[in-house]
Amino acid sequence: MKLGRHLELSGYLGEGTEIHGTVRFRRLLRVDGVLTGRVESYDTLVVGKTGMIDAEVIVGSLRVHGLVKGRIAVDQTIEILAGGRVEGDVYASAPGVKISEGGVFDGQLHMNPAPAETEQLRREGETQVGEPQGS
Numbered sequence: 103m104k105l106g107r108h109l110e111l112s113g114y115l116g117e118g119t120e121i122h123g124t125v126r127f128r129r130l131l132r133v134d135g136v137l138t139g140r141v142e143s144y145d146t147l148v149v150g151k152t153g154m155i156d157a158e159v160i161v162g163s164l165r166v167h168g169l170v171k172g173r174i175a176v177d178q179t180i181e182i183l184a185g186g187r188v189e190g191d192v193y194a195s196a197p198g199v200k201i202s203e204g205g206v207f208d209g210q211l212h213m214n215p216a217p218a219e220t221e222q223l224r225r226e227g228e229t230q231v232g233e234p235q236g237s
Contacts, residue, residue, distance in 0.1 A: 110129050110130060111129070111130050111131075111132060112127055112128055112129035112130055112131060112145075113127050113130075113131040113132070114131070114132050114134075115131070115132070115133045115134065115135040115137060115153075116134055116135055117134045117135055117150075117152045118135060119135035119136070120135055120136040120137070120138075121135070121136070121137050121138075121139075122137075122138045122139055123139045123140075124139055124140040124141075124142070125137060125139070125140070125141050125142070126141075126142045126143060127142075127143045127145070127147075128143065128144075128145060129145050129146070130145060130146045130147075130148065131143065131145075131146075131147050131148070132148045132149075132150060132153075133147070133148070133149050133150065133153040133155060133168075134150035134151075134152045134153045134168075135152070135153065135154075136153075136154045136155075136156075137153075137154075137155045137156075137157060138155070138156045138157055139157050139158075140157050140158045140159075140160075141155065141157050141158070141159045141160070141161065142160050142161070143160075143161045143162060144161075144162045144177065145161065145162050145163070146161065146162060146163040146164070146165070147159065147161045147163070147164050147165070148164075148165045148167070149164075149165070149166045149167060149168040149169070149170055149186070150167050150168055151167045151168050151185060152168060153167070153168035153169070154168055154169045154170075155168075155169070155170045155171065155172070156171045156172055157171075157172045158172050158173050158174075159172060159173070159174040159175070160174075160175045161175075161176055161177070162176065162177045162178050163176060163177075163178045163179045163180070163181075164176050164179070164180045164181070165181045165183065166180070166181065166182045166183060166186035166187070166188055166205070167183050167185055167186050168185075168186060168187075169186075169187045169188075169189075170186075170187070170188045170189070170190075171188075171189045171190055172189075172190045173190055173191050173193075174188065174190060174191070174192045174193065175192075175193040175194075176192075176193070176194050176195075176198065177195070178195065178198055179194075179195075179198035179199070179200065180192060180194050180198060180199055180200070181200040181201075181202070182200070182201045182202065182205035182206070182207055183202045183204075183205055184202050184203060184204030184205055185204055185205070186202075186205045186206070187205070187206040187207075187208070188206070188207050188208070188209065189208045189209055190209045191209055191210050191212065192207070192209060192210070192211050192212065193212045194211065194212070194213065195213070195214060199211065199213070
């Protein structure tokens with residue numbers, strides 16, 4: 103499924119669905135349900151208006167229309183859109199942080215350490231849950 107000009111959806115967690123554990127994905131994952139635990143990807147995570155994530159999130163890019171709680175590290179961009187809410191520690195690169203009018207950020211923002219922090223979080227996850235499958 104294609105979304106926009108360059109984004110191809112590789113996974114979708116629909117409203118009313120819950121996943122607890124570690125999720126790894128390629129390309130783009132959209133969450134409109136509930137996800138708790140850990141999320142890892144070098145690509146894009148989109149949290150829809152009904153989506154709720156309570157997890158350690160390590161991704162390339164993050165777009166939030168719903169709620170994300172936890173420790174978050176992004177390699178490229180984090181965007182909190184109108185109605186979106188992020189609660190927790192965020193590790194991001196300087197030009198890659200956008201909060202739209204109506205978006206809420208409640209936490210601590212660590213600018214520029216994202217690549218090192220992201221790789222450290224990825225290594226911690228590998229020692230806890232094993233090597234990524236099918237990467």
